[in-house]
Amino acid sequence: MPQLNPAPWFAILVFSWMIFLVVIPPKVMAHTFPNEPTPQSTEKAKTNPWNWPWH
Structure with missing residues (x-):
């Protein structure tokens, strides 16, 4: 068997x-x-809370 x-x-x-x-x-x-x-700035982005009425 030549395959071997x-x-x-x-x-x-x-x-x-x-x-x-x-x-x-x-x-x-x-x-x-x-x-x-490109490297981004190290200061944290300011986030604003949402003012949604939850009713």
């Missing part, structure tokens, strides 16, 4: 994981977003 011969499939597995772990992560980490988030 691990020689070609183990090499394919190793090379595919090499690609996943060596080539792809730098490409993903080099991605930048076009709209970088």
